[in-house]
Amino acid sequence: MEFRNLGRTGLKVSVLGYGAWVSFGNQLGVKEAAGILSRCREAGVNFFDNAEVYANGKAEEIMGAAIKELGWKRSDVVIxxxxxxxxxxxxxxxxxxxxxxxxxxxxxxRLDMDYVDLLYCHRPDPSTPIEETVRAMNWVIDHGYSMYWGTSEWSAEQITEAWEIANRLGLIGPAMEQPEYNLFARKRVEQEYAELYKKYGIGLTTWSPLASGFLTGKYTKDNIPEGSRFALENYKHLAEKSLVDEAFAKIEALKPIAKELDATLAQLALAWCAKNPNVSSVITGATKEHQVVENMKSIELLPKLTPEVMEKIHKIIGDSK
Incomplete structure (x- = not known):
C-alpha cells in the first residue's frame, strides 16, 4: 500500500481507503463488516470513512462494533x-x-470511540455563517474530539472564505475536502480547486471513484444486477443519472485499455483517480470480501499509467465535466 500525506498535514493516509456509505447498515451487519474491514487492513488500508447520516447512524455503530470485535489498535487507523x-x-x-x-x-x-481523526462538514450550510462553523470545528479539535477538520462538496469560494476566516482569527483552517471524483466527474477537482492545492495545501479524500459501480462495467441499459447499488430503492436516482448512451459508449472504449494493462475496468478507474497527485486517498466501497481484494490490486496499476496511457484515456472521456 502507498501512503500519502493528507494535503499539507503530517497525517499519513493509505492511497486507497474504504467507505461505509450504502453498505454498512443497509447491506451489511457487524459480522460482514468485520470481514470487509479485515481484508482492507490486510491490504494496508488505514483510512476508513463514515458519516452521521449513513443508514441514519447505523453505519457508525456497525463500524465501531466491528473494529472493537477485531481488536484493532486505535492509533493504527484513521477514522x-x-x-x-x-x-x-x-x-x-x-x-x-x-x-x-x-x-x-x-x-x-455510536462509534464507541474517544475521537475521530478527521471530521468533515458534509455539505455547505447557507443558513449558518462560515465563521460560526470555523469556530465550532476548532472547538472540536481543541477538545480532542477530532484531529483535523475539513469539508465535503464545498465550492472553492466557500473553502477560501473558511481559510480567510481561520487565518484572520488565528485558527485552524480545513485541511481536506471530500469531493466526488471519477472518470465521469472531474471538473471540480481538476479545475475549480486548482488554486486551493497551492494556496492552502488542501488534501482530497475522494468519493465514488467507480461512479456508484457504473465504472465496473456490470450495468447495461437493460440489466441492473440484483443486490447492486442501483437496484436499491433509495439509489435509483443515481441509475437514472448514470445509465445513458454516451456513458455506455465510453465504458466500451475504456475496456480495451484495461485489458491491455491486464486489469479490470474497475481497477483502471480506481488507479486513474489515485494517479492524481492532489488526491490523498480514494474512498472505495465493497459489499463482499473478494471485491476488496480486487479493488486493492489497482495499486499495482499506478506505474503502468504512463503519460501515453493517460492520454488514451483522456481522449475517450473528453474534457472535465
Missing part, C-alpha cells in the same frame, strides 16, 4: 465521520455550533 444531516429536528442538521458539538458527541458514542 472519519461527517456532520450535516443528524436528524429531523430543526437543530439536528446543518453546521451550527450547536449541531457540530452535539453531532460529534453523538457520532463518537
Amino acid at each position: 472519519t465521520t461527517k456532520l450535516f444531516w443528524g436528524g429531523s429536528g430543526p437543530n439536528d442538521k446543518g453546521l451550527s455550533r450547536k449541531h457540530i458539538i452535539e453531532g460529534i458527541k453523538a457520532s463518537l458514542k
